[in-house]
Amino acid sequence: EIVMTQSPATLSVSPGERATLSCRASQSVSNNLAWYQQKPGRAPRLLIYGASTRATGIPARFSGSGSGTEFTLTISSLQSEDFAVYYCQHYNNWPFTFGPGTKVDIK
Amino acid sequence: EVQLVESGGGLVQPGGSLRLSCAASAFTFTSYPMSWVRQAPGKGLEWVSLISNFGGSTYYADSVKGRFTVSRDNSKNTLYLQMNSLRAEDTAVYYCARRDYSHAFDIWGQGTMVTVSS
Numbered sequence: 001e002i003v004m005t006q007s008p009a010t011l012s013v014s015p016g017e018r019a020t021l022s023c024r025a026s027q028s029v030s031n032n033l034a035w036y037q038q039k040p041g042r043a044p045r046l047l048i049y050g051a052s053t054r055a056t057g058i059p060a061r062f063s064g065s066g067s068g069t070e071f072t073l074t075i076s077s078l079q080s081e082d083f084a085v086y087y088c089q090h091y092n093n094w095p096f097t098f099g100p101g102t103k104v105d106i107k
Numbered sequence: 108e109v110q111l112v113e114s115g116g117g118l119v120q121p122g123g124s125l126r127l128s129c130a131a132s133a134f135t136f137t138s139y140p141m142s143w144v145r146q147a148p149g150k151g152l153e154w155v156s157l158i159s160n161f162g163g164s165t166y167y168a169d170s171v172k173g174r175f176t177v178s179r180d181n182s183k184n185t186l187y188l189q190m191n192s193l194r195a196e197d198t199a200v201y202y203c204a205r206r207d208y209s210h211a212f213d214i215w216g217q218g219t220m221v222t223v224s225s
Contacts, residue, residue, distance in 0.1 A: 044152065045131070046211055049210070055209075055213060089152070089212075091211060101127055
């Protein structure tokens, strides 16, 4: 099973600042990596797939990069609605696994 | 509007069974594999199971293999999760999700809560 790790666990950011979230896979997942955003009491929302492609309707301030084992989600200028938990997930092979999440909160 | 709506959650005793349903609407159900993902209270996301478009292939997390069974009725646009031999650690919100052409999960339901407790 591929183990996904994320860092940091919590990221405190001021509105308008840049946020950089990291995700690492225990073995290569190529570019078979997605990022999801989840707000309290809500279902996750797909942000990025294929490591770097924004899903439909996702603002351009969200960008993804990386391949193999190291991935990054960048939010260029945080808006109030971006404070949430972010999960990475690989879908390279079974079982699909999620990272533990990074909580982005207000500084 | 493309939508997934889960139902069937509730309180069940350890060792008991429960069947979850996920009703899909506004898209061609047979075009997509479907999955279940769960989230224990205050915890992260855990992928549980996936079924192919016509049900010919199914996949499970080790934590539920042999106890849970995923199925679908394409005539009713509905996904199911039969959960047997339930344990306290199965307590979670269960989401159904559509696996789209990108292979990521692009549409999620609102979730249904399952509580396993005596």
